[in-house]
Amino acid sequence: MKTTIMIDALNRLIGKENVLYTLEDRLCYAYDGSKQKHIPDVVLRPRSTQHVSNILQYANEQEIPVYPRGAGSGLTGGSVPAQGGIVMDFTHMNRILEIIPEDLTATVEPGVITQTLQNEAAKYKLFYPPDPASAAFSTIGGNVAECSGGITGLKYGVTRDYILSLEVVLADGSIIHTGRKTLKSVTGYDLTRLFVGSEGTLGIFTQITVKLIPLPEKIETLLVFFATPQDAVQSATQIISNNILPRALEFIDKSSIDCIKGYKQEIQIPEEVNAILLIDIDGKDANVKTEVSLIEKIVVENHALKAIPAKDVKERDTLWEVRRAISPALYTIAPFKINEDICVPRSRILEILSRIANINKRYPSLKVANFGHIGDGNIHINILHEEGDQQRILAENMIEEILRNTVELGGTISGEHGIGNVKSRYLSFEVPPQELQIMKDIKHLLDPKGILNPGKIFL
Amino acid sequence: MKTTIMIDALNRLIGKENVLYTLEDRLCYAYDGSKQKHIPDVVLRPRSTQHVSNILQYANEQEIPVYPRGAGSGLTGGSVPAQGGIVMDFTHMNRILEIIPEDLTATVEPGVITQTLQNEAAKYKLFYPPDPASAAFSTIGGNVAECSGGITGLKYGVTRDYILSLEVVLADGSIIHTGRKTLKSVTGYDLTRLFVGSEGTLGIFTQITVKLIPLPEKIETLLVFFATPQDAVQSATQIISNNILPRALEFIDKSSIDCIKGYKQEIQIPEEVNAILLIDIDGKDANVKTEVSLIEKIVVENHALKAIPAKDVKERDTLWEVRRAISPALYTIAPFKINEDICVPRSRILEILSRIANINKRYPSLKVANFGHIGDGNIHINILHEEGDQQRILAENMIEEILRNTVELGGTISGEHGIGNVKSRYLSFEVPPQELQIMKDIKHLLDPKGILNPGKIFL
Numbered sequence: 037m038k039t040t041i042m043i044d045a046l047n048r049l050i051g052k053e054n055v056l057y058t059l060e061d062r063l064c065y066a067y068d069g070s071k072q073k074h075i076p077d078v079v080l081r082p083r084s085t086q087h088v089s090n091i092l093q094y095a096n097e098q099e100i101p102v103y104p105r106g107a108g109s110g111l112t113g114g115s116v117p118a119q120g121g122i123v124m125d126f127t128h129m130n131r132i133l134e135i136i137p138e139d140l141t142a143t144v145e146p147g148v149i150t151q152t153l154q155n156e157a158a159k160y161k162l163f164y165p166p167d168p169a170s171a172a173f174s175t176i177g178g179n180v181a182e183c184s185g186g187i188t189g190l191k192y193g194v195t196r197d198y199i200l201s202l203e204v205v206l207a208d209g210s211i212i213h214t215g216r217k218t219l220k221s222v223t224g225y226d227l228t229r230l231f232v233g234s235e236g237t238l239g240i241f242t243q244i245t246v247k248l249i250p251l252p253e254k255i256e257t258l259l260v261f262f263a264t265p266q267d268a269v270q271s272a273t274q275i276i277s278n279n280i281l282p283r284a285l286e287f288i289d290k291s292s293i294d295c296i297k298g299y300k301q302e303i304q305i306p307e308e309v310n311a312i313l314l315i316d317i318d319g320k321d322a323n324v325k326t327e328v329s330l331i332e333k334i335v336v337e338n339h340a341l342k343a344i345p346a347k348d349v350k351e352r353d354t355l356w357e358v359r360r361a362i363s364p365a366l367y368t369i370a371p372f373k374i375n376e377d378i379c380v381p382r383s384r385i386l387e388i389l390s391r392i393a394n395i396n397k398r399y400p401s402l403k404v405a406n407f408g409h410i411g412d413g414n415i416h417i418n419i420l421h422e423e424g425d426q427q428r429i430l431a432e433n434m435i436e437e438i439l440r441n442t443v444e445l446g447g448t449i450s451g452e453h454g455i456g457n458v459k460s461r462y463l464s465f466e467v468p469p470q471e472l473q474i475m476k477d478i479k480h481l482l483d484p485k486g487i488l489n490p491g492k493i494f495l
Numbered sequence: 496m497k498t499t500i501m502i503d504a505l506n507r508l509i510g511k512e513n514v515l516y517t518l519e520d521r522l523c524y525a526y527d528g529s530k531q532k533h534i535p536d537v538v539l540r541p542r543s544t545q546h547v548s549n550i551l552q553y554a555n556e557q558e559i560p561v562y563p564r565g566a567g568s569g570l571t572g573g574s575v576p577a578q579g580g581i582v583m584d585f586t587h588m589n590r591i592l593e594i595i596p597e598d599l600t601a602t603v604e605p606g607v608i609t610q611t612l613q614n615e616a617a618k619y620k621l622f623y624p625p626d627p628a629s630a631a632f633s634t635i636g637g638n639v640a641e642c643s644g645g646i647t648g649l650k651y652g653v654t655r656d657y658i659l660s661l662e663v664v665l666a667d668g669s670i671i672h673t674g675r676k677t678l679k680s681v682t683g684y685d686l687t688r689l690f691v692g693s694e695g696t697l698g699i700f701t702q703i704t705v706k707l708i709p710l711p712e713k714i715e716t717l718l719v720f721f722a723t724p725q726d727a728v729q730s731a732t733q734i735i736s737n738n739i740l741p742r743a744l745e746f747i748d749k750s751s752i753d754c755i756k757g758y759k760q761e762i763q764i765p766e767e768v769n770a771i772l773l774i775d776i777d778g779k780d781a782n783v784k785t786e787v788s789l790i791e792k793i794v795v796e797n798h799a800l801k802a803i804p805a806k807d808v809k810e811r812d813t814l815w816e817v818r819r820a821i822s823p824a825l826y827t828i829a830p831f832k833i834n835e836d837i838c839v840p841r842s843r844i845l846e847i848l849s850r851i852a853n854i855n856k857r858y859p860s861l862k863v864a865n866f867g868h869i870g871d872g873n874i875h876i877n878i879l880h881e882e883g884d885q886q887r888i889l890a891e892n893m894i895e896e897i898l899r900n901t902v903e904l905g906g907t908i909s910g911e912h913g914i915g916n917v918k919s920r921y922l923s924f925e926v927p928p929q930e931l932q933i934m935k936d937i938k939h940l941l942d943p944k945g946i947l948n949p950g951k952i953f954l
Contacts (some may be wrong), residue, residue, distance in 0.1 A: 138732055138842040139872075161738055183681045194679055196688070197656055212930050218838040219871035220653055221907035222642045222692050223914060223925050224952055225934045229655070229688035233681050250738035273597055279620055279709035322781040379677040383597040412678035413598075448680035455682060466682050471671050475684045477940050482933070493683055 039077055042100070046080060046122075049090040054081045054128070065123040068108040068115045069170075070458050076103070076117035083128045085203060085211060085242040092240065092487075093209030095122055101490045104236040106147060106175030111375060112456030114182055114235050118491035124240065126177050132156055133243065141200060141217055143245045146177025150184075153246070162248040165192035168452065169363075177241050183233030185452030187316075190411030191281040192249075194452065196232045203243035204231055207483040217245045230478070235454050236489040238482045252318035255283065256328050257346040259355040260335045261309040265289060268311035269386050271338040272410050275315070276382075278334065280327050284316035285411030286359055289389070292405040292418075295365040302354050309341060313410070314359050316352075362407055369403050370420035374431055378442040379414040379451030391441045392417060399434045401427065414451035439465055455493045463493065498536055501559070505539060505581075508549040513540045513587070524582040527567040527574045528629075529917050535562070535576035542587045544662060544670060544701040551699065551946075552668030554581055560949045563695040565606060565634030570834060571915030573641060573694050577950035583699065585636055591615055592702065600659060600676055602704045605636025609643075612705070621707040624651035627911065628822075636700050642692030644911030646775075649870030650740040651708075653911065655691045662702035663690055666942040676704045689937070694913050695948040697941045711777035714742065715787050716805040718814040719794045720768040724748060727770035728845050730797040731869050734774070735841075737793065739786050743775035744870030745818055748848070751864040751877075754824040761813050768800060772869070773818050775811075821866050828862050829879035833890050837901040838873040838910030850900045851876060858893045860886065873910035898924055914952045922952065 039057070046055050056062065056079040066075045077100075082088045095102045101121030108115050117123050126147035135142040137160045144153060150164075150171040157164050167186035168174055174184070180202070185194040201215030215221060215228035231238055262268040265287075272285055290310045297305055305312075313335070317327045328345065335343055346352040366373050380388050389406060396404050401422075408416040419434055421427040439449045443466045455463055464472065476494055479486075498516070505514050515521065515538040525534045536559075541547045554561045560580030567574050576582050585606035594601040596619045603612060609623075609630040616623050626645035627633055633643070639661070644653040660674030674680060674687035690697055721727040724746075731744055749769045756764055764771075772794070776786045787804065794802055805811040825832050839847050848865060855863050860881075867875040878893055880886040898908045902925045914922055923931065935953055938945075 136840070136842060137736060139840040140735070141840065161736075183685075185679045185681075189679055193656065196685065197652065210929060212933070213927070214930065216838075216907040216925075217840055217905055218873075218907050218910070219841075220644045220648055220838045220868075220873050220910035222644075222909050222911060223907055223922060224931070225697075225937060226642075226655065226688045226692050227930060227933060229685045233685050238684075250735070250740060253738070276599070276709070277596060279712070281709060320782050320785065322785065323779050326779065326781060379675075379679045381595070381598040381600065381676055382678075383595060409679075414677075414679050446676050448675040448677050448682055450681050451677070451679035452681060463682060466675070468672070470669060471673065471686060472683070474671070474686060474941070478684060478937065481936050481940065 043078060045094060046078060046091070049094055050080060050082055050087045054083060054087070056081070065105065065117070065125065068113060069111040070113040070116065070456065072113055072116045074117045074120065076123040077120050079123045079125055081125045081128050085205065088124070088205045088240055088242050089209045089211055091122065091124060092205050092207060095487050096208050096485055099485050099487060101487055103489050104177065104181065104240045106178030107173050109170040109174045110178060110182060110456065111453045112458040114454055114456045114492060116457065118457050126175060129242065135160060137162060139217065140248045141245055142248055143243060144176055146175060146241045146244060148176045150174050150176055150179055157248050158251055161251045163251040164198065164246060164248055166195045166198060176244055180232055180241055180244055181234065181236050182454040185414065187284040187286060187409055189409055189414065190285060191283050196229055198247045199228055199232050199244065200247050201245040202228055202231055202241050204239035204241055206239045207485065207488050219247065233454070235456060235492050237479055237492055238488065254321050254324045255316055255318040255352065256324050257352040257355050258315045258328065258331060259303065259344045259358060260313045260315065261305065261341040262311040263308055263339065263341055265311040265389060266386065267338045267340065268313050269410065271313060271335045271340065273382065274334045274338065275331055278330060280330065282315050282411060283318040284314065285409070286314040287407060287410035288312040288314065288359065288362065289406040291403060292362045292407045295368055295405065296358060296361045298368060299361045299365040303344070303358055306341065312358070314355060366405055366418055366420060370422055372421045372423065374419045374435060376417040376435055376438065377451050377453040378417060378439065378447055378449060379412065380442060380445050380447035382413045384445040384447065385410060385413060385415070388415070388442060388445055388447065392438055395434060395437045399430055402431055402434055436462070457491050460493060460495050502537060504553060505537060505550070508553055509539060509541055509546045513542060513546070515540070524564065524576070524584065527572060528570040529572040529575065529915065531572055531575045533576045533579065535582040536579050538582045538584055540584045540587050544664065547583070547664045547699055547701050548668045548670055550581065550583060551664050551666060554946050555667050555944055558944050558946060560946055562948050563636070563640065563699045565637030566632050568629040568633045569637060569641060569915065570912045571917040573913055573915045573951060575916065577916050585634060588701065594619060596621060598676065599707045600704055601707055602702060603635055605634060605700045605703060607635045609633050609635055609638055616707050617710055620710045622710040623657065623705060623707055625654045625657060635703055639691055639700055639703055640693065640695050641913040644873065646743040646745060646868055648868055648873065649744060650742050655688055657706045658687055658691050658703065659706050660704040661687055661690055661700050663698035663700055665698050666944065666947050678706065692913070694915060694951050696938055696951055697947065713780050713783045714775055714777040714811065715783050716811040716814050717774045717787065717790060718762065718803045718817060719772045719774065720764065720800040721770040722767055722798065722800055724770040724848060725845060726797045726799065727772050728869065730772060730794045730799065732841065733793045733797065734790055737789060739789065741774050741870060742777040743773065744868070745773040746866060746869035747771040747773065747818065747821065748865040750862060751821045751866045754827055754864060755817060755820045757827060758820045758824040762803070762817055765800065771817070773814060825864055825877055825879055829881055831880045831882065833878045833894060835876040835894060835897065836910050836912040837876060837898065837906055837908060838871065839901060839904050839906030841872045843904040843906065844869060844872060844874070847874070847901060847904055847906065851897055854893060854896045858889055861890055861893055895921070916950050919952060919954050
């Protein structure tokens with residue numbers, strides 16, 4: 037089919053002001069956080085559920101691939117138009133439709149920025165807990181599609197735990213509603229959670245109702261230096277076994293520390309520091325005090341070199357700068373980085389870190405930096421490499437070994453970034469053939485022509 | 496097929512000590528909490544995943560219906576052998592396979608009693624929060640099949656929020672594993688939650704890994720008397736808008752109060768009391784004190800007639816006796832009771848209670864008593880009626896009206912009891928045809944011959 041005919045048809049369906057087709061425009065939608073480049077044939081910016089339905093009905097008839105896109109901040113290629121076709125950009129569907137404090141719910145369009153929802157909820161002293169690192173720019177629609185996690189996972193769970201109901205447009209353009217806007221509902225199969233984490237391959241969300249909880253009164257932060265990763269991991273374990281669930285419990289390894297030392301550093305990190313824990317405690321005022329004191333006691337017992345507390349927002353921000361600096365700082369080691377996203381049962385963290393170090397010995401030209409959400413076992417492994425195919429292939433081989441070891445230890449190859457087209461070749465390491473076939477059968481059931489985000493999740 | 500041939504085959508497959516076929520034995524498995532009677536052809540008591548697999552492979556070949564059964568305490572007929580065939584009783588698969596405090600997980604067989612898991616977890620100062628009223632005798636397998644809720648739903652969520660991974664035997668006898676034993680995992684579609692709440696119609700669980708959380712240090716209880724339901728509901732709303740999520744927030748209406756007055760009563764309920772709230776607050780010691788004080792202030796501001804606190808386990812038990820007495824006490828009003836399980840957004844509670852009262856006016860021979868989990872909008876409506884078809888039909892007509900009104904207010908026809916064969920005729924009130932068709936298609940995909948719990952959920 038000629039592109040011009042398609043553009044004409046789409047102009048008629050959703051209005052030409054919502055159709056972008058110049059090369060300059062299309063280039064802006066060829067990327068996401070995974071740094072691939074696939075130029076779509078056209079970019080559509082629907083303004084309503086009906087627009088989305090019109091587009092899908094047409095695309096399904098014409099068998100044109102459709103890729104829903106929030107902010108394009110995903111790290112596994114979820115929104116990349118891998119096989120050309122239509123990118124559906126949700127920039128214009130970004131309204132918070134309602135926040136009902138009495139019901140502890142909010143209903144939003146998919147293009148709402150995660151942090152915008154958090155901020156609006158906070159005005160009612162309410163809290164939307166899922167907090168991916170991208171919260172300041174990623175969208176709720178994307179978060180639901182990927183089942184995003186983030187730093188609050190240990191205490192508050194992940195996106196799936198907060199989704200009550202969805203309006204979904206199916207591949208053929210029909211509009212369905214899953215779940216109810218109630219805190220409990222068990223009427224038939226849980227279609228809501230079938231769509232959560234389905235990475236845009238089963239249907240496209242047009243309205244999302246989330247559960248909110250009371251906003252914690254207070255947050256305090258501790259940055260703790262250790263001489264060994266063992267001391268840091270042991271401290272994390274003891275904090276939890278002392279009945280404390282921190283809002284955040286972040287681990288930073290030696291390589292990551294080395295990187296940030298040369299980088300913006302209001303906080304001085306002494307030479308002997310080989311591991312850091314960054315801990316947020318939230319809750320009622322009295323409680324936070326008690327828990328922070330107990331944590332200080334625990335880390336001292338585990339040979340902490342120093343614990344730096346922050347009492348106000350500005351001090352907290354300074355401590356968190358240490359964590360936030362890592363990702364950009366890693367590029368001072370090498371120009372290329374592959375960011376992995378494994379999650380293991382917490383009891384296996386030292387084992388997986390030790391296995392990664394051993395694997396690294398066989399790839400001496402690559403550098404590895406690990407940091408992440410140690411509270412829930414979700415470690416971000418960064419493989420840093422130089423330019424060139426040879427280095428890239430080495431890095432990919434190393435990742436393959438790490439992922440196989442992760443699965444061997446009962447872990448998962450993706451804690452929170454999803455599979456997309458970046459990890460689809462590894463999916464079979466973890467998901468056996470029959471389970472994969474069930475997923476593919478469900479995909480075929482809901483999208484028989486395979487127009488929704490083709491090339492994602494499955495090979 | 497002759498029953499004797501089937502019995503011989505099953506004896507060979509799982510050992511004759513695990514096969515019950517006398518009428519006396521089979522009669523014990525003809526019932527559940529919904530008081531239907533359907534006698535199965537045979538009762539099997541598997542001792543391993545392999546047994547379950549052997550049975551299903553055989554049943555699928557022979558097209559014999561199979562009904563998984565935990566304690567048979569479900570209220571919507573989930574475990575009743577509605578079309579004859581095999582009841583699969585999980586009495587022998589009741590082992591807690593592991594509790595790993597460091598990982599905050601437990602892996603259990605489906606026949607474990609919910610309270611047994613709660614008690615074992617408590618030995619490690621850990622907590623499995625879902626707490627259906629049946630926890631002392633219902634099984635985890637049944638809880639997962641129905642996605643049970645209970646009194647802790649507002650603060651802690653429901654069963655689905657605690658299931659990390661499942662071992663499932665499919666209709667054809669094949670054994671699959673869903674999810675991972677990690678706190679995060681996003682690898683493909685969420686098959687785990689597709690099975691949670693599927694009421695035994697998609698597969699049979701043989702191992703269940705649950706997430707645990709730290710055990711709250713302390714629980715305090717308040718029983719509060721009000722002159723009007725408005726005051727009680729208003730208090731509940733203000734408690735939540737003051738950033739308190741009680742562990743339990745139970746509502747008891749005038750009819751229920753009248754019943755328990757003549758029943759075991761250590762607590763004297765004055766004549767002018769027309770509504771009661773029963774409130775549990777849990778957490779750290781200091782916190783519980785603060786929240787209880789704030790709640791006492793709120794209920795006084797909302798014209799509470801009296802607030803009775805309980806400081807220890809024995810006193811708590813006395814207060815909770817008031818709530819526990821309702822169900823049996825209702826039979827003092829009429830010999831028959833239909834227990835409904837609606838859930839509405841909390842802001843619609845007064846509206847639904849008022850509509851129920853109005854509907855009741857058109858059914859003067861029926862008495863209605865309402866109580867339940869007001870915190871999450873989940874109200875148990877009890878329609879009390881005399882013997883006889885005419886009374887039963889009136890009660891059913893009244894229920895139909897209540898359910899239609901519930902859906903109209905954005906509520907759900909089942910908060911936590913499931914659909915089974917008791918509510919399947921009402922499912923279409925809430926779930927539109929296309930969503931129902933998707934569910935049926937998924938059912939057909941996983942159980943093409945329809946042997947798993949036939950007659951449940953769908954008409």
